[in-house]
Amino acid sequence: MSAIRVLVADDERNLRELLVRELARRGHQAEGVGDGEAALARLGEGGWDVVVLDMRLPGRSGIEVLRELSRWPEAPQVIVLTGYQEVATAVEAMKLGAYDYLTKPTRIEELDVLVQKAAEKARLLRENTALRAYAPGAEPFGGILTRDPRMQEVLRMIERVAPTESAVLVLGESGTGKELVARAIHERSPRAGRAFVPIHCGALPREVLESELFGHERGAFTGAVAAKPGLLELADGGTLFLDEIGEMEPESQVRLLRVLETGTFFRVGGTRPRRVDLRVVAATNRDLAEALRAGRFRQDLYYRINTITIQLPPLRERRQDIALLAEHFLERAAAYGRKRLGARARACLEAYPWPGNVRELQHAIERAVILARGEEIEPEDLPPEVACGPAPAAAPAPGSLEAVERQHIVATLRQVGGHRGKAAALLEIDPKTLYRKILHYKIAPEEWR
Incomplete structure (x- = not known):
């Protein structure tokens, strides 16, 4: 059975590191972030089972993060932490879909039990979604x-x-x-x-x-x-x-x-x-x-x-769906082994033009799940035409010609909403050349969104 992936979002560094360390000692794969924006960015990469969420985060509060997660089709289960024993806050969090809540100071044994129960609920929900997707009257x-x-x-x-x-x-x-x-x-x-x-x-x-x-x-x-x-x-x-x-x-x-x-x-x-x-x-x-x-x-x-x-738009014009669909196909292929998508592999998927669209993505993920040696899918596990190859070269020095070109490419992609065909036309280069430059300069999709 794969380790439960837990993200701890708390602005108190000592407490955050303590929770991550103790959860890891109990066999979970835990990481920590210090604010709401960072939490959403990490959760957006997919593959998380549970998030332990402090209500009083800087920037976007815990309630704002929870409200955003409630709109996601496959969000992780949320365990809310609050140092202020406010019933109204806890009630609002539960209404927004939180699995449960704990008050600080938190007993690690109690948190561990909740994490396991929340992960089990997440697994059942994923299985139920997969079953309904292939049944008459399936939602959504x-x-x-x-x-x-x-x-x-x-x-x-x-x-x-x-x-x-x-x-x-x-x-x-x-x-x-x-x-x-x-x-x-x-x-x-x-x-x-x-x-x-x-x-x-x-x-x-x-x-x-x-x-x-x-x-x-x-x-x-x-x-x-x-x-x-x-x-x-x-x-x-x-x-x-x-x-x-x-x-x-x-x-x-x-x-x-x-x-x-x-x-x-x-x-x-x-x-x-x-x-x-x-x-x-x-x-x-x-x-x-x-x-x-x-x-x-x-x-x-x-x-x-x-x-x-x-x-229907082609997959290359709906890039924000690539990671979502990839996680869905990972669940579908779980019979071959429970795997998660690494950050580099995810970047390769989002940069590739997908001429075969969703069907090609499904087959690429199934192949990667079968061939991946570890629990994380790397670029070399993907089909050769999809894989980005080895880690990209270091970013060009500020002020160099390459740095100027990289900045211009990012600005153009942002101008056209990430549409590589339109960006290539504005840059007056072939789309394949643009694809190679995106990989060479290590331009992540987040930079043009």
Whole structure:
């Protein structure tokens, strides 16, 4: 069993060091900070089980820190310390989600028991979240985790669209979570009690796709020894998710359009019309407007599936979600061993452009958990294209040409909100060159936020 990670936030240095030392003697991995801002910065790195939080911190008070943590989707459990036996403060802390509170002077034996109980609660909550993320009606949003403003708008759009019968087209690069969005729409719709049926429109040849989609009668083709219902029938009353619909061949588009217009279809080799009542959610990573101009996609079908459009941003444009998702995938991969993300590995993850988006991040974390020798994931445990390599070179001397260049890069990244593509355009350099300079100058994401 891995050691419990405890952060002690107290401005009294002697007490803070005593608590850290005594908790470490009892097998916990403890660290200390002296103010509220430092506490939030360390907690933001993820991987903490419990925070022991003094209420009277300089800068941001303990209550302010607790209030901020209450908005985090996967915050650690909080044990509150107060040297002022104020019932009102303790009550407010408990209302904000604190696990328990202790008054100073604190007995280390009592604190140790609370730390163990709080860590156990944190573990159960993580397991419960993982289970709900893959169950019907899962909260929040079928496993979609985000702090990004654009993704938050996507979640609000899901809430508005789900109760309707409107067709939805989800746009986004491969690996951005288009099927998760489709499932979330289904699970919040009046059809949630019926089937959600996905099919990848580009993964099968046309004849096989139509047989899977529409079903077939006995003898319809060689090997059709029995009648088989298609996915349209399985989705009756529920939701049909047409993934990568932009890859569907024109002949299949005609047959699908008829279903959407009339609610009826024929099985392959069949003569009896069949009726279905279903909702369609489609997704693609292609430019359908270009496909329309080129004649590869039917205009009438496009308007049928495009009542509501939801655009998903790529992971490289939602960098504040990278650490959050990485911690989530660490929990998912805990069967291979409980690991935590080191600061250098985290910096590598946040600097990498993630062309494969969330799916690539998930696979990178799973690989790192399997290959990491210790309890902390280092850059060398990551895939070669993600790893930053050895520790970056020392920062350039103040006033040098390199120092001026580093400062200019940081200022440009801050100007565009950390968007590396836009920053590279303003700097008039290739995005790959910018990526190498960020690693060379050891520019942390915190510097441009």
